[in-house]
Amino acid sequence: MNEKDRLLEQLKQFEMFVKSRIENEGFPIVQDDKSGDPIWIDMREVTLRYLISVKGIDRFFRGLRGGKVMATYCKVCDITYFPPQKDCPSCLTDNVEWKEIENEGFLLTFTVVFVRPYSFMHHSPYTVGIARFGDITITAWVRGDPKSLRPGQKVKLEVVKREPEGYLTYELVPV
Amino acid sequence: MREVAVIGVGTSQFGKRSDVQLVELAWESIREALKDSGVSQKDVDFVVTGNLGMWSSEPLPAVVISEYAGLNPTGTMKVEAACATGSAAVMVAYSAIQAGLADIAMAVGVEKMNESPLHNVVEFIGRAGNYFWEFQNFGLTFPAYYALHAVSYMAKFGITEEDLGLVAVKNHYYGSKNPKAQFQKPISIEEVLKSPYVAYPLKLYDCSPVTDGSSCVILASEDVVREYTDTPVWIRGIGTASDTANLSKRKEFWGLKAARVAAEQAYKMAGVHEPLGFFDVAEVHDCFTIAEIMAYEDLGFAKQGEGVELLKEEQTYIGGKIPVNLDGGLKAKGHPIGATGISMIAELTKQLQQRVEKDRQTDIINGNALAHNVGGTGHYAYVTVLSLNRR
Numbered sequence: 001m002n003e004k005d006r007l008l009e010q011l012k013q014f015e016m017f018v019k020s021r022i023e024n025e026g027f028p029i030v031q032d033d034k035s036g037d038p039i040w041i042d043m044r045e046v047t048l049r050y051l052i053s054v055k056g057i058d059r060f061f062r063g064l065r066g067g068k069v070m071a072t073y074c075k076v077c078d079i080t081y082f083p084p085q086k087d088c089p090s091c092l093t094d095n096v097e098w099k100e101i102e103n104e105g106f107l108l109t110f111t112v113v114f115v116r117p118y119s120f121m122h123h124s125p126y127t128v129g130i131a132r133f134g135d136i137t138i139t140a141w142v143r144g145d146p147k148s149l150r151p152g153q154k155v156k157l158e159v160v161k162r163e164p165e166g167y168l169t170y171e172l173v174p175v
Numbered sequence: 176m177r178e179v180a181v182i183g184v185g186t187s188q189f190g191k192r193s194d195v196q197l198v199e200l201a202w203e204s205i206r207e208a209l210k211d212s213g214v215s216q217k218d219v220d221f222v223v224t225g226n227l228g229m230w231s232s233e234p235l236p237a238v239v240i241s242e243y244a245g246l247n248p249t250g251t252m253k254v255e256a257a258c259a260t261g262s263a264a265v266m267v268a269y270s271a272i273q274a275g276l277a278d279i280a281m282a283v284g285v286e287k288m289n290e291s292p293l294h295n296v297v298e299f300i301g302r303a304g305n306y307f308w309e310f311q312n313f314g315l316t317f318p319a320y321y322a323l324h325a326v327s328y329m330a331k332f333g334i335t336e337e338d339l340g341l342v343a344v345k346n347h348y349y350g351s352k353n354p355k356a357q358f359q360k361p362i363s364i365e366e367v368l369k370s371p372y373v374a375y376p377l378k379l380y381d382c383s384p385v386t387d388g389s390s391c392v393i394l395a396s397e398d399v400v401r402e403y404t405d406t407p408v409w410i411r412g413i414g415t416a417s418d419t420a421n422l423s424k425r426k427e428f429w430g431l432k433a434a435r436v437a438a439e440q441a442y443k444m445a446g447v448h449e450p451l452g453f454f455d456v457a458e459v460h461d462c463f464t465i466a467e468i469m470a471y472e473d474l475g476f477a478k479q480g481e482g483v484e485l486l487k488e489e490q491t492y493i494g495g496k497i498p499v500n501l502d503g504g505l506k507a508k509g510h511p512i513g514a515t516g517i518s519m520i521a522e523l524t525k526q527l528q529q530r531v532e533k534d535r536q537t538d539i540i541n542g543n544a545l546a547h548n549v550g551g552t553g554h555y556a557y558v559t560v561l562s563l564n565r566r
Contacts, residue, residue, distance in 0.1 A: 007294060032193040034191065034193070035191070035193045035194065037193040037194045039193060042232060052307060082423070083305070083307075083308040083421060083423075108327060108428065109323045109324070109326045109327035109330075109428050110323070110326055111319045111322035111323050111325075111326060111374045111375055111376075111377075112372070112374065112375040113314060113315070113316055113319045113374050114371070114372045114373055114374060114375070115297060115316065115318065115373045115374065116297070116314060116316070117294070117297045117298035117301045117310075117314055117316060118294040118295055118297065118298045119298060119314070120314035121294065123314070126313075126314065128313050128314075128315055128319060128323070130323060130422060130423050130428070136423075137423040137424065137425075138423055139308070139309055139313060139315075139421070139422065139423040140312070140313060141312075141313055146375065150330060151326065151327055151330040151331075152330075162312070169312050
């Protein structure tokens with residue numbers, strides 16, 4: 001059983017316990033583990049899942065489908081934007097072009113995330129790095145054993161399928 | 176320019192406060208600040224509430240707190256600047272007085288992080304960067320953002336995990352002397368090094384805890400200060416700055432530019448030329464051990480890469496060149512997000528007035544103190560200069 005399944009199992013048992021408290025005591029009130037203080041368990045639950053528009057950066061996703069990681073570029077101001085953005089705040093226009101990122105980079109820094117957020121708990125601890133590619137810098141997961149990594153390490157960008165979610169994203173791969 | 180002073184402060188017990196609701200927790204510090212200042216609710220012209228929320232059930236903390244604390248019909252609002260929310264609330268209250276909109280204003284910060292289970296707190300706080308480009312795909316956490324700085328800093332300046340741990344040892348030492356701190360036991364460097372990794376190279380004891388707490392300050396204009404106190408603490412300088420949401424857009428990871436910009440502004444406003452020797456005491460934003468070391472450098476206490484030397488020489492303990500975080504800091508006192516910045520100002524006010532517990536009271540020579548409060552990972556920065564001396 002992975003960490004997430006264990007947590008879900010605990011939550012399920014807790015849910016049953018709350019139910020029994022309501023039946024026996026008349027309220028969803030339990031005792032705090034440590035202090036013993038009475039705690040009301042919220043009866044209203046929501047799932048947060050946002051609807052995020054990507055119309056302005058649609059080209060980015062088409063690029064990923066073709067195996068490319070793209071940035072936007074304002075040729076008036078000579079500024080490359082990554083994450084890509086559809087507007088250039090410098091000349092106040094939206095005349096940005098799409099360009100492929102120069103795929104030779106080096107790692108600036110990295111970390112290994114051991115204590116994961118709830119929505120990433122089904123993954124094993126993962127390495128996140130920030131790497132420079134030409135005039136832009138990119139945050140992404142780093143493939144391979146983090147023990148051999150150090151700032152300055154050469155990396156390239158690779159489009160990968162994020163499993164088990166199954167969608168396309170990009171990863172830093174040590175060269 | 177109309178001068179503004181702190182005339183009363185209050186801080187709740189920090190920790191896991193399963194015994195109180197958000198409003199009750201806020202009231203603990205409001206009541207203390209009202210009593211401390213001699214101000215009554217009807218005298219307060221404006222209230223600013225600092226709260227990040229998400230993990231707690233009340234979405235409009237300003238209104239539930241004002242009702243509970245008997246502050247209606249005084250105008251109010253909630254402000255947010257991530258972990259610098261408290262300082263932002265103080266800045267808004269200060270601005271209202273300076274602009275002549277209020278003579279007495281209250282800034283109250285509160286956070287009830289333990290209303291949600293830890294895995295949700297980790298989730299929410301990890302989203303506090305750029306949600307779509309950093310969190311959605313890469314699951315960064317708050318410790319991870321600072322760990323990215325730690326790896327870069329360690330590689331550039333050759334410091335070790337043990338060096339980072341010196342911050343934790345110092346701040347737990349002072350936390351042990353602060354009855355309102357979440358952690359009141361000193362820890363050894365061995366304990367720090369033995370603790371498990373949260374985000375490499377940061378371990379459990381490199382991280383500030385999840386905390387419930389509140390803090391409140393009452394500010395007054397120069398026109399009414401003397402009606403309430405003989406020892407006002409003047410706000411002599413405030414600086415505020417920001418940096419990119421995406422960490423990837425930063426040039427370097429061995430300091431926080433926003434903090435440097437904010438410090439420069441605050442120093443200029445207060446007429447500070449050399450911070451060492453000017454300030455008797457400082458509170459800096461030690462959400463992680465690396466953050467305190469970067470703060471020494473961003474504030475000009477040490478040259479870049481030499482922050483650890485201050486710790487090794489114990490220059491940031493009482494008796495050193497610049498005592499830092501004598502209340503235990505975020506690390507040991509705790510870090511209830513919206514309350515943290517206000518509790519820094521409350522602590523410094525009491526330090527300057529020589530009213531803290533004896534064994535953590537530093538000598539007040541010049542009568543100047545500094546608060547450095549960072550939101551997110553240097554996304555926001557607020558630096559505040561306090562002084563017993565009026566301009």
